[in-house]
Amino acid sequence: MxxxxxxxxxxxxxxxxxxxxxxxxxxxxxxxxxxxxxxxxxxxxxxxxxxxxxxxxxxxxxxxxxxxxxxxxxxxxxxPKTENLKVKDNPKIEEKQEKPSKTEEQKESIQTNQINLTEKPKDDLIEQKLIDEYGIKLRKEISKNKIYPNISKKLKEQGIVIINFKVDKSGLFFDIKLVSSSNKNRLDEAAINTIIETKKYKPFDENIKKEYLEFNLPLEYKIN
The missing domain is CATH 1.20.5 (Single alpha-helices involved in coiled-coils or other helix-helix interfaces)
Structure with a gap:
């Protein structure tokens, strides 16, 4: 169980x-x-x-x-089509065309400035002309007094000497110096002595306002 x-x-x-x-x-x-x-x-x-x-x-x-x-x-x-547009139909375009462009105005102003510039230096041009005329006469006068040393002639020494000098209102020469040498000492000294011995030329014109005039004078030494 x-x-x-x-x-x-x-x-x-x-x-x-x-x-x-x-x-x-x-x-x-x-x-x-x-x-x-x-x-x-x-x-x-x-x-x-x-x-x-x-x-x-x-x-x-x-x-x-x-x-x-x-x-x-x-x-x-x-x-809008550009082909159909006309200047007559658009008054604004006409007005723009009538008015001168900026470039045209600038050109006109440049022209007027140029005219003024040409008018202003008339006195300067006259003065420069007087200086040139005075310089031509001065060179002729000095070249008449040119000294050619006899020794240089015998030795056939030739060359061009350039002398720089200043002329005051009274015509007196000063500050004389050699600018370009002929490579011959005798000729260089003769050229300087020519200007020293000439000493003076006539006073320059009253219309020349400068205190002094400066010249570069070439003196040629050549045996004919």
Whole structure:
């Protein structure tokens, strides 16, 4: 009797374990299925939303294109044809053409400035002319007094000497110096002595406002 009870209790416990095991296993399988279905549902939903967004953008683009075309047509209509435009039909253009351009005004101002410049230095031109005339006469006078040393003539020494000197208002020479040598000392000294011995020329014109005049005088020594 005791053995039978023990056996029954053992079987009951075994069946209970089997039942629990099967229940747990089925529950896990259901969980995995539910997660898989959720993921698939989410993926499908995302696809649907993307497709909807694409459709919306396509519709917006289709709406925008005809609007752009209309705007371009309007702009083209508003642009006037240059071929049909005439100066007479547009008074503003006539007024602009009548007024001298800035470049023309600048040219006129430059011309007036040039005229003023030519008018202003008239006195300077007259003064320069008087100086040139005085210099020509002065050179002639000095060349008359030119000293050619006899030794240089015998030795056939030749050359050109350039002397720089100044002339004050009274015609007196001062600050005499050699500018270009003839490479012959006797000729250089003779040229300087020529100007020193000449000493003075007549006073220059009162219209020359300068305090002194400066000249470079070339003296040529040549045996004929």
């Amino acid at each position: 005791n053995k039978f009870i023990i056996l029954l209790s053992f079987l009951f416990v075994l069946l209970l374990h089997l039942f629990l095991f099967l229940y747990y296993k089925n529950h896990q399988i259901y969980k995995t299925k539910s997660t898989n279905t959720k993921n698939s549902i989410e993926i499908n939903l995302s696809k649907i939303t993307i497709e909807k967004n694409i459709e919306k953008t396509e519709e917006i683009v289709k709406k925008i294109e005809p609007i752009k075309e209309k705007k371009v047509e309007k702009k083209q209509e508003n642009i």
